[in-house]
Amino acid sequence: MQKKNPIYTGENSFSLLQQYIEDGHFSRLIFLVDENTHEHCLPILLQQLEDLPPTEVLEIEAGEGSKDAEVLLQLWFALSDLGADRYSLIINVGGGVVTDLGGFLAGTFMRGIPFVNIPTSLLAMVDASNGGKTGVNLGGYKNRVGLFLNPEVVCVNVGFLETLPLRERKSGFAEMLKHGLISDYHYFNELLELDIEEDYPTEVMIERSIAIKQSFIDKDFRESGPRKALNFGHSIGHAIESLSLHSASPLLHGEAIILGMMAEVLLSVQYCGFDPELAGEINSKLKKIYPELVMPEDHSTIVELIYGDKKNKSQQLNFSLLSKPGQCEVNVKVEEKYIIEALKKVKNP
Amino acid sequence: MQKKNPIYTGENSFSLLQQYIEDGHFSRLIFLVDENTHEHCLPILLQQLEDLPPTEVLEIEAGEGSKDAEVLLQLWFALSDLGADRYSLIINVGGGVVTDLGGFLAGTFMRGIPFVNIPTSLLAMVDASNGGKTGVNLGGYKNRVGLFLNPEVVCVNVGFLETLPLRERKSGFAEMLKHGLISDYHYFNELLELDIEEDYPTEVMIERSIAIKQSFIDKDFRESGPRKALNFGHSIGHAIESLSLHSASPLLHGEAIILGMMAEVLLSVQYCGFDPELAGEINSKLKKIYPELVMPEDHSTIVELIYGDKKNKSQQLNFSLLSKPGQCEVNVKVEEKYIIEALKKVKNP
Numbered sequence: 001m002q003k004k005n006p007i008y009t010g011e012n013s014f015s016l017l018q019q020y021i022e023d024g025h026f027s028r029l030i031f032l033v034d035e036n037t038h039e040h041c042l043p044i045l046l047q048q049l050e051d052l053p054p055t056e057v058l059e060i061e062a063g064e065g066s067k068d069a070e071v072l073l074q075l076w077f078a079l080s081d082l083g084a085d086r087y088s089l090i091i092n093v094g095g096g097v098v099t100d101l102g103g104f105l106a107g108t109f110m111r112g113i114p115f116v117n118i119p120t121s122l123l124a125m126v127d128a129s130n131g132g133k134t135g136v137n138l139g140g141y142k143n144r145v146g147l148f149l150n151p152e153v154v155c156v157n158v159g160f161l162e163t164l165p166l167r168e169r170k171s172g173f174a175e176m177l178k179h180g181l182i183s184d185y186h187y188f189n190e191l192l193e194l195d196i197e198e199d200y201p202t203e204v205m206i207e208r209s210i211a212i213k214q215s216f217i218d219k220d221f222r223e224s225g226p227r228k229a230l231n232f233g234h235s236i237g238h239a240i241e242s243l244s245l246h247s248a249s250p251l252l253h254g255e256a257i258i259l260g261m262m263a264e265v266l267l268s269v270q271y272c273g274f275d276p277e278l279a280g281e282i283n284s285k286l287k288k289i290y291p292e293l294v295m296p297e298d299h300s301t302i303v304e305l306i307y308g309d310k311k312n313k314s315q316q317l318n319f320s321l322l323s324k325p326g327q328c329e330v331n332v333k334v335e336e337k338y339i340i341e342a343l344k345k346v347k348n349p
Numbered sequence: 350m351q352k353k354n355p356i357y358t359g360e361n362s363f364s365l366l367q368q369y370i371e372d373g374h375f376s377r378l379i380f381l382v383d384e385n386t387h388e389h390c391l392p393i394l395l396q397q398l399e400d401l402p403p404t405e406v407l408e409i410e411a412g413e414g415s416k417d418a419e420v421l422l423q424l425w426f427a428l429s430d431l432g433a434d435r436y437s438l439i440i441n442v443g444g445g446v447v448t449d450l451g452g453f454l455a456g457t458f459m460r461g462i463p464f465v466n467i468p469t470s471l472l473a474m475v476d477a478s479n480g481g482k483t484g485v486n487l488g489g490y491k492n493r494v495g496l497f498l499n500p501e502v503v504c505v506n507v508g509f510l511e512t513l514p515l516r517e518r519k520s521g522f523a524e525m526l527k528h529g530l531i532s533d534y535h536y537f538n539e540l541l542e543l544d545i546e547e548d549y550p551t552e553v554m555i556e557r558s559i560a561i562k563q564s565f566i567d568k569d570f571r572e573s574g575p576r577k578a579l580n581f582g583h584s585i586g587h588a589i590e591s592l593s594l595h596s597a598s599p600l601l602h603g604e605a606i607i608l609g610m611m612a613e614v615l616l617s618v619q620y621c622g623f624d625p626e627l628a629g630e631i632n633s634k635l636k637k638i639y640p641e642l643v644m645p646e647d648h649s650t651i652v653e654l655i656y657g658d659k660k661n662k663s664q665q666l667n668f669s670l671l672s673k674p675g676q677c678e679v680n681v682k683v684e685e686k687y688i689i690e691a692l693k694k695v696k697n698p
Contacts, residue, residue: 141429143459144429145457146459148461
């Protein structure tokens with residue numbers, strides 16, 4: 001089992017980070033950013049920190065396209081050229097692309113140098129930046145290459161949410177809704193009361209999502225059992241996301257996951273005895289929050305991509321589905337025809 | 350601390366491996382080989398194993414040039430194309446290049462799938478295949494990218510030594526001599542009695558070297574202290590090896606390490622009070638076994654490459670040097686001018 005990282009939240013988060021950096025006596029800091037977080041977040045962060053060791057900035061292009069093995073290769077060279085050594089600290093400032101890529105970069109450079117995640121998107125705050133999953137995509141397959149590796153520290157500051165476009169906020173909100181569905185239906189209903197178009201999730205809500213995720217990880221860091229509950233909506237959602245990567249208008253992760261959850265709620269009825277009426281209600285509510293989302297029509301490619309997904313053993317498709325509101329069952333064997341049926345139903349409810 | 354892998358040696362090694370494979374219920378086996386081990390070793394191995402799951406072979410070009418980030422990228426794609434999943438087993442059959450590269454490949458594919466090392470070179474048997482160091486080179490810098498990660502099993506079968514050219518055998522012998530110098534001078538002298546031009550190291554000798562290496566790793570898996578003793582000869586040796594990679598006649602790893610040890614024996618006199626007379630004797634003995642080795646003349650590039658070596662913090666050069674025969678001191682600060690002096694002396698003893 002790996003060392004568990006502290007998660008700094010609340011108004012002291014930056015001063016705790018300052019203390020961590022001071023105590024670490026690093027030879028240098030290397031900030032990994034994309035062009036958006038470079039412009040909007042790094043200045044806010046640097047304003048809060050003082051007396052830093054020599055500092056470098058590596059910038060990648062914003063978007064899922066950067067979470068790629070080829071970009072990784074460039075970053076390994078860039079780190080090497082900067083003279084990064086075992087005593088350097090990598091600080092990932094960004095959304096899930098930056099924290100997933102930066103974590104893998106740090107974990108493999110010189111057989112592993114320390115890194116810190118500073119999530120700036122809602123999605124990264126409640127999901128990507130903690131839990132130890134790092135990785136890059138390979139030829140369209142998500143996270144085909146990666147490591148289970150915790151950062152030294154995660155520093156969550158909700159102030160960064162104000163730098164986000166609404167679409168990104170709604171993408172992150174999808175994972176929060178998932179946390180409610182798999183673990184705490186009361187929390188799910190509480191989230192539904194928030195008008196995400198107008199308001200920000202509260203710090204308490206974000207901490208609740210982090211705690212739910214952490215409770216699964218504590219049981220099963222390497223995802224051999226209970227942790228798979230966090231994949232609810234993701235077997236289909238990842239396939240939709242992969243498919244959309246190559247389209248003219250790629251979906252954000254959370255958007256694909258909403259579509260995946262809607263289909264998997266229906267599979268939950270089919271396979272886990274989930275109440276069909278409640279399933280319909282949940283899907284209506286999700287549809288109301290995300291009226292703009294449309295299920296892609298290429299169902300057979302979605303199924304092919306699901307078979308390519310690493311969460312499945314050989315030719316068996318294992319899903320994480322809801323047995324009750326707030327409760328999830330893992331390793332449910334699912335047949336192709338019912339997946340197709342669910343995809344069709346979500347398209348034409 | 351990571352799970353410690355068993356090391357199968359002796360005549361039962363293949364049947365133990367057979368048992369391990371049966372117990373694992375793997376979806377498929379993927380053998381990583383180079384063209385030499387594909388031809389000379391894989392058939393021997395497959396003859397010893399039976400009732401295997403579906404089997405695939407990935408072949409790389411023999412030589413250090415394959416231990417490279419670009420080749421790694423190709424292998425990630427190849428694994429993906431083969432449909433490798435979390436229930437696949439990678440079996441590395443080869444020398445240090447295959448085991449270092451294959452270990453990293455397995456450790457990062459789908460956030461880590463299991464792998465077994467079957468060292469076929471003497472160097473890999475006594476050094477590369479065990480200890481958990483995996484990695485690839487980047488732009489000429491050795492092991493710039495990698496992981497500390499143990500294989501599931503190491504299976505050492507001395508029969509493979511007969512497939513090796515003499516030059517490779519002598520390269521592996523260098524690491525055995527190092528084990529003697531840093532930990533057991535009696536063993537060093539015993540090794541000197543072997544005529545490596547004519548004979549093979551015995552199984553007992555190989556097990557002794559494995560045990561010496563293991564004793565350092567048990568104390569310090571991630572090389573923050575005592576394990577650095579195993580780097581004796583390597584600060585200078587790696588630099589010589591990097592330099593020679595780009596030359597018309599690249600040195601083998603052990604050849605570069607012999608030259609590195611000869612220079613570092615002299616630095617041991619300078620910094621650690623090592624007996625100068627004994628230092629001279631050791632170097633004469635090494636010279637006698639390896640009369641063909643010549644120190645490269647480009648001393649300033651060697652020093653530059655040492656500064657680029659990850660074992661050093663910022664601008665300080667930390668060496669592992671001998672304090673006594675069979676005893677090593679780590680983190681010894683060394684100055685550039687004495688390195689140059691030692692390099693000159695080895696060239697013109």
